[in-house]
Each structure stands twice: as structure tokens, then as C-alpha cells.
Amino acid sequence: MFTGIIEAIGTVEGIEIGRLGGAMTISAAFARALVRGESVAVSGVCLTVVKRSAKAFRVEVSPETLRRTTLGRLVRGQTVNLERAARLGDRLGGHLVSGHVDGVGKLAASRREGNARVLEIDVPLSLRRYLIPKGSVALDGISLTVNSVRGKRFSVAIIPHTAEATTIGGKKAGDSFNVEVDLIGKYVEQLVQPYGKTGRGKIRF
Structure with missing residues (x-):
């Protein structure tokens, strides 16, 4: 769950997208703090971190996500909005956002x-x-x-x-x-x- 308060702007460093899904690598200031398996909203889309380094993280994208969102149109070098999942006790500065794009x-x-x-x-x-x-x-x-x-x-x-x-x-x-x-x-x-x-x-x- 997210709040819609953007935490950082990231940059698409690598992308491999096809009809059957794909993956992308995104640079982010908070990449070092991420752990494998946690959720990050990438331009409003809830994705799972599968790998990370000190400066970037990698996520996988399913065919359903490509059909419903704009992620399939991203290109290397493009910027994206990033938000880590909310924690219980955090202020709800925006509203309840699931990261499931309509x-x-x-x-x-x-x-x-x-x-x-x-x-x-x-x-x-x-x-x-x-x-x-x-x-x-x-x-x-x-x-x-x-x-x-x-x-x-x-x-x-x-x-x-x-x-x-x-x-x-x-x-x-x-x-x-x-x-x-x-x-x-x-x-x-x-x-x-x-x-x-x-x-x-x-x-x-």
C-alpha cells in the first residue's frame, strides 16, 4: 500500500520488455535501503524488487501490467516517480493507493x-x-x-x-x-x- 506522496524520481537504466513481460533496472537514491521482495511504486505501478545494488534496483513486469499501464512505453533514460510502500504508523499525506492501475x-x-x-x-x-x-x-x-x-x-x-x-x-x-x-x-x-x-x-x- 502507498500514499501517493512521491519519494524520489528515478531513471530507467535498462529495460527488456516484450509481449510476454520483461524487466527493468531503475536508479534511485534509496536503492541501497531496499531489500529483495519489497514493493516499490514505479509511476504508480506496484512492482517487486528482485535485485538491487547501491544505486539501482531491478523489477519484473508481467504481461497484465504491460496491458494496463504505460510501463511498456518506457525507454532507457526516461524518468519515473518512485515511492516505497507505506509502513503502519506513517502519516497518510495523500490517500490510500494500491499501485494497481485501473x-x-x-x-x-x-x-x-x-x-x-x-x-x-x-x-x-x-x-x-x-x-x-x-x-x-x-x-x-x-x-x-x-x-x-x-x-x-x-x-x-x-x-x-x-x-x-x-x-x-x-x-x-x-x-x-x-x-x-x-x-x-x-x-x-x-x-x-x-x-x-x-x-x-x-x-x-
């Missing part, structure tokens, strides 16, 4: 608004129902607040610190994001869905 979004437009940059993101319509104004969303692993929602498009505001401390500051129109919608919303939907389909029960709030 889909890929695309930056449709952006504009300046005061000291912030407002991004408008297009997502698959299947994710629309999980996005609510002032709710939470993770873009490339970054915990952000949803400003507005209209059709398949939603907006977020990026403050200068977030632009500098993550890879989002370099995004331009047409670029893609790993999108993870609110985890709690998905569980609630799963729990109440049988009642809505059969009409056998009533849900009281």
Missing part, C-alpha cells in the same frame, strides 16, 4: 491558473463513475485532488512543488498517465452492486 489517461489540455497548472485528463468512460469533484485520484502514482469532472474528462491542479518533485511537470498534451481511481469507491460499488441488480434489499444511509 487504466491509462491522456493529457488533453493544460492552462495556467495563478501559481498552479491545471491539467485536463481524458480517461476511459468505465472509470468516470469513480471520479468525483474534490475526491482523490492517483496519476503516475501522485495523489491529487479532482477539481472537476465532465464526461470522460477531469481536471487537477498542479502546484509548483508537485511539478518540481515529480515527473508531472514535464507532461505535455498527448502524454499518457497511469490512472488509479479511489480504492474505497471501488469496494463500495462491489458491495452494493448485488442489491441494485436484484432489488431484493434496501440500502439505507
Whole structure:
């Protein structure tokens, strides 16, 4: 489990990706502290450390992960957002992020608004129902607040610190994001869905 507060920006040092999966090596300031088998969110995707050195770590990527995320598009030298798994007792500065990406979004437009940059993101319509104004969303692993929602498009505001401390500051129109919608919303939907389909029960709030 993660919080969406990016810990470091890493660089892809090596990548071997094919239709059947693959692996990549990523340099990171905290690589020496990692242990084999622990989880690291790489641009919002929960991956397992299989090897590490003093300056870099290696992860493996399954075909399912390649289908659902942008990792298959990475190239050597590209930067990625990194976050180590949260520990019990840590402050929850963002929101609950599982690292299980729901889909890929695309930056449709952006504009300046005061000291912030407002991004408008297009997502698959299947994710629309999980996005609510002032709710939470993770873009490339970054915990952000949803400003507005209209059709398949939603907006977020990026403050200068977030632009500098993550890879989002370099995004331009047409670029893609790993999108993870609110985890709690998905569980609630799963729990109440049988009642809505059969009409056998009533849900009281």
C-alpha cells in the first residue's frame, strides 16, 4: 500500500520488455535501503524488487501490467516517480493507493491558473463513475485532488512543488498517465452492486 506522496524520481537504466513481460533496472537514491521482495511504486505501478545494488534496483513486469499501464512505453533514460510502500504508523499525506492501475489517461489540455497548472485528463468512460469533484485520484502514482469532472474528462491542479518533485511537470498534451481511481469507491460499488441488480434489499444511509 502507498500514499501517493512521491519519494524520489528515478531513471530507467535498462529495460527488456516484450509481449510476454520483461524487466527493468531503475536508479534511485534509496536503492541501497531496499531489500529483495519489497514493493516499490514505479509511476504508480506496484512492482517487486528482485535485485538491487547501491544505486539501482531491478523489477519484473508481467504481461497484465504491460496491458494496463504505460510501463511498456518506457525507454532507457526516461524518468519515473518512485515511492516505497507505506509502513503502519506513517502519516497518510495523500490517500490510500494500491499501485494497481485501473487504466491509462491522456493529457488533453493544460492552462495556467495563478501559481498552479491545471491539467485536463481524458480517461476511459468505465472509470468516470469513480471520479468525483474534490475526491482523490492517483496519476503516475501522485495523489491529487479532482477539481472537476465532465464526461470522460477531469481536471487537477498542479502546484509548483508537485511539478518540481515529480515527473508531472514535464507532461505535455498527448502524454499518457497511469490512472488509479479511489480504492474505497471501488469496494463500495462491489458491495452494493448485488442489491441494485436484484432489488431484493434496501440500502439505507
